[in-house]
Amino acid sequence: MAAFNSLAYSNELVSAGVSRAQADVHANVLHRVYDDNHQQYATTNDFNDLKVQLQIIEVAVRKLTTSINSLVISQKFIIWICGTLAALCVGTMGIGIPVVFHSIK
Incomplete structure (x- = not known):
């Protein structure tokens, strides 16, 4: 200019x-x-500063995405563990109830 x-x-x-x-x-x-x-x-320096700030934000977003992905994986493991425990409980009750009723006769 x-x-x-x-x-x-x-x-x-x-x-x-x-x-x-x-x-x-x-x-x-x-x-x-x-x-x-x-x-x-805006000057060239303003745009260069903005570019650096955008790169910093991009790195922060990548870290956040990685953290969210690890939380999702952890949540899936917790759901699998709870599902397995629920299946074991139902299976134990399924075996235990007939045994209790059979012993009552």
Whole structure:
């Protein structure tokens, strides 16, 4: 982005018939407006900083995904263990109840 050349602008106003004092004031005001308005635009450094921050976020998301995947695997193991214990309990009751009823006769 080109910088505002206040001296060239002032000289153009003088050559058009404006007094030097008025041309200098006008050029200085436009220079301040230009500086104030252009400070809000992103620069290459801003984009480079954003790229680094996005890479940091990407690494954090990968770590989080890995943690979530390990929790899902752990949950599946817990479900299998609980299912096995439930099957053992039902099987034990299935064997135990007929034995108890047979001994009551």
